Amino acid sequence: MLKDLDTISYNGTFNVSNITQPVQFPSNLTLIDYKIKSMSRGDIIADKYYNNPQLDYWVYLANNVVDPLDFAPLDSSTIDQLLIEKYGSLHIASKLILYWQNDWRSDDNTLSLSAFNSLPADVKSLYDIQINYRGQTSGYTRKKIDLRKSTNVINTYPLIGQKGEVVSLGNDGYGTVITNANNTSYVHNITGNPSVVPLTSRKVISDTLLPYYDPISPYIYYHDLLGDKRLNIKLVTKSQVQ
Numbered sequence: 001m002l003k004d005l006d007t008i009s010y011n012g013t014f015n016v017s018n019i020t021q022p023v024q025f026p027s028n029l030t031l032i033d034y035k036i037k038s039m040s041r042g043d044i045i046a047d048k049y050y051n052n053p054q055l056d057y058w059v060y061l062a063n064n065v066v067d068p069l070d071f072a073p074l075d076s077s078t079i080d081q082l083l084i085e086k087y088g089s090l091h092i093a094s095k096l097i098l099y100w101q102n103d104w105r106s107d108d109n110t111l112s113l114s115a116f117n118s119l120p121a122d123v124k125s126l127y128d129i130q131i132n133y134r135g136q137t138s139g140y141t142r143k144k145i146d147l148r149k150s151t152n153v154i155n156t157y158p159l160i161g162q163k164g165e166v167v168s169l170g171n172d173g174y175g176t177v178i179t180n181a182n183n184t185s186y187v188h189n190i191t192g193n194p195s196v197v198p199l200t201s202r203k204v205i206s207d208t209l210l211p212y213y214d215p216i217s218p219y220i221y222y223h224d225l226l227g228d229k230r231l232n233i234k235l236v237t238k239s240q241v242q
Contacts, residue, residue: 029236029237029240030236030237030240031062031234031235031236031237032234032235032236032237033232033233033234034049034232034233034234034235035231035232035233036073036230036231036233037073037231038072038073038074038075038076038227038231039072039073039074039075040072040073041056041068041071041072042056042057042059042060042065042068042071042072043056045059045233045235046058046059049235049238050238050241055241056068058235058236058241059233059235061236062233062234062235062236063233063234071230072230073226073227073228073229073230073231074226074227074230075227076223076227079222079223079226079227082222082226083218083219083222086218087218090219092166093217093218093219093222094217094218094219095166095174095191095217096166096176096189096217096218097151097176097189097191097215097216097217098216098217098218098221099148099149099150099151099216100148100149100150100151100152100189100205100213100214100215100216101146101147101148101149101213101214101216102126102145102146102147102148102212102213102214103212103213103214104126104142104143104144104145104146107142107212108141108142109141109142110130110138110139110140110141111127111139111140111141112139113137113139113140115140116139116140120208122206122208122209123208123209123212126142126143126147126209126212127140127141127142127143128140128141128142128143149204149205149213150188150204151188151189151204151205152188152189152190152203152204152205152210152213152215153188153190153201153202153203153204153205154178154186154187154188154201154202154204155175155186155187155188155190155198155199155200155201155202156184156185156186156187156198156199156200156201157169157184157185157187157196157198157199158183158184158185158199159180159183159184159185160177160185160187160196161177161185161187162177162180163177163178163179163180164176164177165177167185167187169187169190169192169194169195169196170194170195170196171192171193171194171195172192172193173190173191173192173193173194173195173196174190174191174192174194175187175188175189175190175191175194176188176189184199188204189215191215
């Protein structure tokens, strides 16, 4: 790899490779999808696929890895322990909501024209038109884009908890206190079917759109980020690696 770097003059006496130069990933290389196991390091992957653990830098380059120590997918128990250290318990990590995300990945249905026309206007915006080879409309499918909302609703209650606290709203309903003022708690990211009646309520996601969004908790987010997403990587084909 050093031969591919530019050289710079060192102290005006001799040239050295410029190791501070960002490495450009060659655009003519072919990448393949590759699934790995939890706790797999780059050298283990390189040894298994390229039969040479010293080619681990190709694994990192293909996956835009900056820190090799933060590359391996973690197993579930390790992620759970990190969540407990960060949030105090798995219960809080599961009930605290970071944001809401539209769930297009779980919906691969194709709607007919009549089914699409029956949708509320705001729901129609989540769909793309599909055109067949004759140039005719063949149906409507969910747009493959990640849309996020910071919360679903903001309610007020008589003083119910401290800022940032996940509070129970009865009947497996939970929310997070945004702030308190005048003996009133402002609570958002409400899930479940709360039995506690709010003083006021302002919807951020409409009732028609809400079924198309999922609440993303720290538990879901970090298990996906540190576990599931890291199981699927890219590798340069064997024939192109030296």
